[in-house]
Amino acid sequence: MVVLSQPAIEHVSLIKNCKPTTFSSEIPIIDLSKPDPKARLVAACEEFGFFKVINHGVPMEFITELESEAIKFFSLPSFEKEKTGPPNPLGYGNKRIGPNGDVGWVEFLLLTTNKEFNSQRFSSMFGKNPEMFLCAVNDYVSAVKKMACEILELLADGLKIKPRDAFSKLLMDKQSDSVFRLNHYPPCPKLQEMNGRDLIGFGEHTDPQIISVMRSNNTSGLQISLRDGKWISVPPDQNSFFINVGDSLQVMTNGRFKSVRHRVVTNSMKSRVSMIYFGGPPLSEKIAPLPSLVEGEESLYKEFTWFEYKKSAYKSRLADNRLGLFEKISAS
Numbered sequence: 001m002v003v004l005s006q007p008a009i010e011h012v013s014l015i016k017n018c019k020p021t022t023f024s025s026e027i028p029i030i031d032l033s034k035p036d037p038k039a040r041l042v043a044a045c046e047e048f049g050f051f052k053v054i055n056h057g058v059p060m061e062f063i064t065e066l067e068s069e070a071i072k073f074f075s076l077p078s079f080e081k082e083k084t085g086p087p088n089p090l091g092y093g094n095k096r097i098g099p100n101g102d103v104g105w106v107e108f109l110l111l112t113t114n115k116e117f118n119s120q121r122f123s124s125m126f127g128k129n130p131e132m133f134l135c136a137v138n139d140y141v142s143a144v145k146k147m148a149c150e151i152l153e154l155l156a157d158g159l160k161i162k163p164r165d166a167f168s169k170l171l172m173d174k175q176s177d178s179v180f181r182l183n184h185y186p187p188c189p190k191l192q193e194m195n196g197r198d199l200i201g202f203g204e205h206t207d208p209q210i211i212s213v214m215r216s217n218n219t220s221g222l223q224i225s226l227r228d229g230k231w232i233s234v235p236p237d238q239n240s241f242f243i244n245v246g247d248s249l250q251v252m253t254n255g256r257f258k259s260v261r262h263r264v265v266t267n268s269m270k271s272r273v274s275m276i277y278f279g280g281p282p283l284s285e286k287i288a289p290l291p292s293l294v295e296g297e298e299s300l301y302k303e304f305t306w307f308e309y310k311k312s313a314y315k316s317r318l319a320d321n322r323l324g325l326f327e328k329i330s331a332s
């Protein structure tokens with residue numbers, strides 16, 4: 001087993017007292033090999049903005065290969081990892097999340113999903129041999145993107161949207177502004193002496209994009225907020241994927257789907273390694289409710305492009321309600 005480095009707690013402010021959570025069995029599970037998952041997918045996006053996918057069709061060797069490359073990367077000495085940082089927003093980062101003062105017990109690598117761009121920007125990784133790593137990223141991202149598009153098409157069918165690629169075409173576009181993230185949450189044994197206190201790995205937030213596909217090793221830590229504001233812990237499952245509705249999908253469905261608030265808390269004993277594909281539209285794409293979903297209702301959002309939303313999101317703090325700035329103020 002590879003043991004990853006353990007940084008010392010130097011920011012007491014990283015420690016928050018999280019309300020107790022329970023491991024939840026309520027999280028919807030969607031089996032993509034079953035005949036007709038559309039209605040259950042729509043219900044999951046309406047009620048939770050979150051679900052687990054099993055029998056997903058992503059080859060296991062792509063997952064294990066990328067996990068082993070990620071562990072190799074995070075096991076490098078800091079000075080090697082820092083050659084690919086600081087994140088702007090792409091690149092290696094440690095504890096500081098985003099440009100606005102958020103911190104978490106996490107180190108990460110943010111990449112684009114563009115093969116050529118990654119090769120140029122990250123060719124210094126692993127000295128002279130970044131190929132294995134970048135190849136593992138490409139194989140994994142292509143397979144996960146295919147699954148994300150399949151899910152988005154089932155959702156469009158479930159919502160009776162035509163054409164059925166109304167959402168998925170944004171991820172398939174050559175200009176799609178999608179990102180890929182590897183997170184490593186080192187264990188923090190000191191937590192055991194801290195009487196039930198939790199250390200924030202990644203603070204609460206919603207993802208700005210259309211859809212996020214998360215996979216982690218078998219270490220717990222991910223929590224989601226239910227619509228009543230209660231937090232529940234998501235039981236880890238290294239063989240499955242977890243899907244988040246992002247802010248942009250909330251807007252495109254005129255609020256029918258809700259982007260899910262989520263966070264990660266640190267485990268006292270085990271490292272957590274997660275890999276997340278954030279499917280986003282091209283920068284110039286107008287993000288607006290689809291006409292068939294506003295019929296007879298008003299659009300809840302002002303018009304904006306993904307470029308405008310992303311720019312505004314990257315000025316915000318993690319926990320902010322980023323969509324608030326783009327909501328129409330209702331007359332009543």
Ligand SMILES: C=C1C[C@]23C[C@@]1(O)CC[C@H]2[C@@]12CC[C@H](O)[C@@](C)(C(=O)O1)[C@H]2[C@@H]3C(=O)O
Nearest residue numbers: 089097098102207208313314315316317318
């Ligand atoms: C604090 C921030 C980090 C973030 C950019 C932001 O200003 C607000 C959104 C954050 C988020 C959450 C989802 C993804 O992990 C991410 C890459 C994204 O697109 O938006 C991160 C941003 C980041 O880590 O740079």
Ligand SMILES: O=C(O)CCC(=O)C(=O)O
Nearest residue numbers: 181183202222264274276
């Ligand atoms: O690491 C995880 O499980 C989730 C991280 C996350 O929410 C993010 O990177 O946006």
Ligand SMILES: [Fe+2]
Nearest residue numbers: 205206207262
């Ligand atoms: Fe997230």
